[in-house]
Amino acid sequence: MLKVLQVLDSPSINFLLLIKNELSNFLGDLLIWTILAFILYIVVFYGTRSLFRRLNNEIGILTLNILQTPLPIIFILIFLKIAISNLESLEYLAIIQRLLTAAIILISTYLVSALFTQVVSYYLSQYAEKTEAEWDDVLVPIVKNTLPIIIFLIGSFLFLQTLGIDLTGLWVGFGGVTFVLGFALKDILSNFFSGLVLLIDTPFQFGDVVALKDGSTAVIKSVGIRLTTLYLIESHCDLFLPNAALESEKLINFSRPNPNYYYTITLPIRGDCDPNQAIKIIEEVVLSHPDTLGDLDKKLVAIENFYRVSDRLLDAQDNLLSKKEFGHKRLIAEQKLKIKLAEIKQAMKDLISKIQFLEKEGLDGGEIREIQGYYLDILIKVGFKVISEKPRGKKLLYLKESENMDEDTLISLLRSWYENWQEDPDIIEEDNEVLKVEFDRKIAFLKMRMDKFLQQIVNANNSFLETKLDDYGEELWKWMEDRFQIYAAWQHPKIWMNNVTIGRSGEGTIDLAVKFFIDNVKLEQCQRGNRIRSEVHGEIVRRLRQAYFYR
Structure with missing residues (x-):
């Protein structure tokens, strides 16, 4: 009997009883947290999903789809971390807690990145489509591509720090690398911030037609992190211009203050003809073209005299009648x-x-x-x-x-x-x-x-x-x-006398400048303006020759 009491009073029995109590508390807490997790899962991923479907909330449904797997895992790890804290006598408790915390950080980093790239970026893209500003159309893709990298970098540092790894040297090295990269990539950073300035100042919108310093005409396609992409109309190719160079370049925007495009044609006429009669012929030709801008009442009258089916010079054009009918309808x-x-x-x-x-x-x-x-x-x-x-x-x-x-x-x-x-x-x-x-x-x-x-x-x-x-x-x-x-009064065609020259034989020439707007230069692969100018120019020359006005 004495031996039994001695055994019961021994430290080993006390340790076993302690382990039993801790294990009992651990299992009890784990059961409670498991029930709570199950209830929370049902409420969040079934009740909320049903509500979002009734409200036709696409973003809410997308968020739940992303959360469905990683969020329960995070909850399980948190509950396990809380429950395992009762096992105070466990030899490697601190190490296990640290590993659980590191796992929570790792999965949370993945979850935050997935939420941003698929939910927040989707919402920002939808918002950018609803706004008239152009800067958000560019900033959203930039943020979509760069912010996940930053999230993973922060998550990696926290993960390593949780595992007890000393990051002092790593931070010093990272700072040095950042300084070297900043110095080496100063041109890229200059182009990046120049791109931001271009987007904020908005000297142009995507699709605007601009004239560059060398005289070439281009369409603004996109503003990237480092380069702006332009489409050269005449050569049918893309031009990649550094943002810093574009910011410092003097641009002429043909699409401002409105998207219609302005053309000028210079025509020589005989000095002995009636300029007013020549101007009347030119104005009728410009107004009668369906794709030029001008007073609608005058254009409807003039179009009947422009595309004449009985005119033998125009019979070869297959779309003659349809173009006239289209122009009248429009x-x-x-x-x-x-x-x-x-x-x-x-x-x-x-x-x-x-x-x-x-x-x-x-x-x-x-x-x-x-x-x-x-x-x-x-x-x-x-x-x-x-x-x-x-x-x-x-x-x-x-x-x-x-x-x-x-x-x-x-x-x-x-x-x-x-x-x-x-x-x-x-x-x-x-x-x-x-x-x-x-x-x-x-x-x-x-x-x-x-x-x-x-x-x-x-x-x-x-x-x-x-x-x-x-x-x-x-x-x-x-x-x-x-x-x-549709058009403003100042967009009516204008014909001005530019210059008068007298030849040796006494025959004079009057140069007339014909200025007119076309409806939309972006159509026909940005060649619509050249086609319309050619058609108007050819018809004016034909009419002036018939009247013996053209020099």
């Missing part, structure tokens, strides 16, 4: 669009005047509803309707494009105009996508801006918005006029 569509824009302009002016009158003494609820009614009429003219919803008892208003596109609305007329434009026998297949993208972006931006103004009207009882509401209305109309105006 001009009619443009005229309807111009009338609708004038109607909306007057309605916006009336709305702004109404707001200015009502806001003098402050806007009450009834006056705000009155302004909403006026704005609703404008939205109908544009082609939008207001949708009202009450999620969680809160009333929300947003815009939706009207389904009935047969209505006489701005959007339907704009769509008809673009569809007529796509029938142009001169444009190529790729131009249909160019026109479609241009149309879709315009409508998306229009919807975004008009919806923003709607929210400002709804919340006009805010003292700040109340005093700024008329300014927001004027800003909206100015944007619409800039984006949807």
Whole structure:
């Protein structure tokens, strides 16, 4: 009996009892954490997924798909780390805890990187498509490519530090390498920051036509980390220009202040002819071409005299009649669009005047509803309707494009105009996508801006918005006029007398400068302008020769 008591009082029995208690606590905590993890998994990956599907939230569903595997593993490791802390008598407890922490950091680094590259970058890309600024279209890909590297570098340092590796020497070496690389790559860094300056200052947009210092004409395609890519129109090749060189270069942007392109033709005529009659012939030829800009009423009259089927000099052109029919149809569509824009302009002016009158003494609820009614009429003219919803008892208003596109609305007329434009026998297949993208972006931006103004009207009882509401209305109309105006008065064709020379025989020559705009230089692989200039030039020469005016 004494021996048994001695055995029970021995340190080994106490150690076994301690191990038993710790193991019991460990298993109990592990069971509790496992149940909690299971409940959390069901709630997050089944309940939340069902909610996101009902809300048609693509970003939420994508996030859950990425989290589905690594997040449970992280939770299991955290729960295991908490539960194993009860095993205080475990010989290698500190090492195991450190390994678990390192594993959590490693998987978390992968998870953060995956979330950024697939979710955050997707959201940023969607945001960049909805904005009119160009800088975010370039910065988003740059951030997508560089930030994951930074995330993995930080995760690697934390991983090594958790394992107890001394990083002092590594940090010193890293700093030295950074200094050497910064000195060696100073030109690349200069180009990188120059690219950022170009994007922020926005001296051009993608697709703009610019003239370089050497006189060549190019289209801006993209701004990269180090290089800007330009498409040379004349030689049909890409030019890669360092951002720093482009920033310091003097550029002439033919696409500003509007995307239409300006051409000049110099024509010599006889000094003894009537210049006014020659100018009248030239103006008729320029106006009658469907792809030049000018007064729509004059163009509709002139086009009947330009493509004459009975003219034997033009019979060889296969697309003669179709080009004339296309031009007439498109001009009619443009005229309807111009009338609708004038109607909306007057309605916006009336709305702004109404707001200015009502806001003098402050806007009450009834006056705000009155302004909403006026704005609703404008939205109908544009082609939008207001949708009202009450999620969680809160009333929300947003815009939706009207389904009935047969209505006489701005959007339907704009769509008809673009569809007529796509029938142009001169444009190529790729131009249909160019026109479609241009149309879709315009409508998306229009919807975004008009919806923003709607929210400002709804919340006009805010003292700040109340005093700024008329300014927001004027800003909206100015944007619409800039984006949807077909042509301005100053874009009408102009013919000037440049020079008069007298020859030895007494015969004089008058040089006339013919200036005109074309509709869209980006079409036909950026050769549309050259074709139109050639056609206009040839027809002017033919008409002047028939009148014995051409020298």
